[in-house]
Amino acid sequence: MPERVATLSPIRLSVNGREYQLELDHRTTLLDALRENLDLTGSKKGCDHGQCGACTVMLDGRRANACLIFAVAAQTHDITTIEGVGAAGNLHPLQQAFIDHDGLQCGYCTPGQICSAVAMLAEVEAGWPSAVTPDVAAGPVDLDESETRERMSGNLCRCGAYVNIVAAIQDVVG
């Protein structure tokens, strides 16, 4: 049997405006690096498979599943986690709206939902269409309830808070 050697690499991560120098196993996902090495446990592991969205973070402002990215591959990006979206006393409007509209129950999917929603609003702002956009060439997207549901469907919620999540996002959109 060939000798197996753990391969560690120096990795630089930029998270929530802070630079981190780490020595990590190549196999470490960004999600595990955040949770196990940086103690940023707001990003949750729901499936480790890219199917539930609980680990959603932003890379250069775009939403991504942190479980599907190796930490070594995330070095060139500015990473934003829920801890960087807003904290007590300085909440993002979406965080406050989730509280006000009770867009959460157990709260486990919530950081991912909020990161996803923050980036989703930027996608809408940039004019990106979705599968339910009636005319993809028509210019600005009207983020109605149907568009909101479609664009938030990468974030599963087993408690069934979707109705209130949509209400929270609609409230922020105005």
Place this chain on the structure above:
Amino acid sequence: MSGTVGAPVSRIEGLSKVTGEARYAADFPLAGLAHGWIVQSTIARGRVESVDAGAALQMPGVLAVVTATNAMRLQDVDDGELLVLQDQQVHYRGQTVALVVGDTLEQARAAADGLPVEYQAEPHDVLLSASHPRLFAPDHVNPNLPTDTLTGDVEAGLAGAAVTVDHTYSTPAEHNNPMEPHATTAFWDGDRLTVYDSNQGATRVHQALVRLFGLEDSAVRVVSEHVGGGFGSKGGARSQAVLAAMAARMLGRPIRVVLSRKQLFSLVGYRTPTIQRVRLGSDRGGRLVALDHQVVEQTSTVYEFAEQTAVFSRVMYATPNLSTSHRLVALDVPTPRWMRAPGEAPGSFAVESAMDELAEACGVDPIELRIRNEPVTEPEGGRPFSSRNLIACLREGASRFRWAERDPRPGTRRDGQWLMGTGVAASTYPARSAPSTASVSAQEDGSFIVRLTAADIGTGARTALTQVAADELQVPMDKVEVRIGDSDFGPAMIAGGSMGMASWGWVVVKACRQLIADIDRCGGVPDDGLVARADTADDIAAQADLVRHSFGAQFAEVRVDVDTGEIRVPRLLGVFAAGRIVNAKTARSQLIGGMTMGLSMALFEESLMDAEFGDYLNHDFAGYHIAANADVQRIDATWIDEEDDQLNPLGVKGIGEIGIVGTAAAIANAVYHATGQRQRHLPIRPDRVLSP
């Protein structure tokens, strides 16, 4: 001071959850923490012949390979699923056969993935059928209810009925799938074990660990401040807690064991598939003369769990002749257990579908049919109800849903490629309480701390209990801190069976009243504070023998694509009679959440058994679809004012489960109304719509 009970209060821990500060069981950093990864059997029945740990132990950072040959011996408990790694037998595919522990998650997992395990396989039996030769009548059904009941003579009743309905309905295996996979972080401080564990009640996990490891009560602490959902699958200890505690003891280090999403499909329970024959007999006006509900379902060979699917029929409708039965077969499958509204959720699908068929056969409106069959007392047993407001829910819902405008003819409304229909179903769930303990302490500064081993798995219990305590103590909510999820606070009921608020609220009220009496007696709060403790065991034992149930009415509107068979649900409405509602905001969320899971049950959820390998093969969120945001449109839940002084001091009935009861039947009945084709098997997949 005006009370807060009943008000729409935002959940107290909302801020910590929206900022990511709330720590769940796998979120606690500990110095020297190592990670355990479970290795699962790849056969469904047989024996583990050998586990070759040699190569794994040579891998850098791998600390241990725990198998049946070197695992700590555990003391016997009544749940075989917790006696993990105690022998070589394999009872189902996916059973734990080893735990690999490594310095890091990556190392543990890589070693586990490559661990050579040799088996002696035996033929397995994993398929449920109504004609299975090993069907048997269990001693009782969950939690401790009669397996069979009989009132009158059902065969004679059916023979003499003017109208009969006789159909078989089925529901598939369904997996709870809370978003937070089961997780435990365990460490020992000398002989004292502490676990951060994801569960619906730290008391039960505490009791299990005390017994398994042969410890004193005071030697185990279970902490579960935030829990990412459970839906029944975290109702008791699960094996990851045992494995983490065992490995931490063996290695002298803190150990974390987190299940993968895939592992949840084998190791923590699921809803049994059910095959249900329902026979109804009535007069021409739809008044029942007989009801027979026969259920076939499965359990495992490790632990007998008999879902109480037919109990729905024991409380719903008046009939002189009523029989219910449950038959079980122990298969080489993972152990089924509680999943949201065990019994009532699948049982209501069959009976409420059959009632819709009877309404159709009699030419009676389905709401009117239910009103005509409203019982005065419990149909099976004859005990009085503490309160029963099903008819009020049906009428309120009919008004809000504009039911009166409905054309009853099926298959007649079309909008382009969409057929449209509406349906209704009734729901119910028991309103029980269980003994709990709590303490309330008065602080010098005029604030109060309530301590009890309640769990907030997303229900809003922490917030609701704060409201209850604030009202009892006659102070604003910000003067009360409710601490939960810590077994050191003493035994309490789990968040299960819709019994949380009824049980915890009761003991909090009692403790608060005791404290106020003590303060009065002392002429104020002494300098060193004052603590009152309460236990509701005697109060609950002294309750009158009544039938206590919540009731509800579920309404659904569907659109069915005639080309693809896709079903959309533009509108769901639930109206419930569930006693007093403590928090109007979180209660609405919880009821809507239950209805959302009911929609998911109706249209999507189905765990498929692979007969060849003996395993549920669609074990991830790609293969096992739960309702996503785009699957849900308008869902509203509301309730009628209901006062019931025969429940508990708060008058609450519990709302965790009734939201899912009846939802699938309402949707199935709406699909019939839309298409004219009856759907008797869940989920109502497009292929079933196109080829009924």
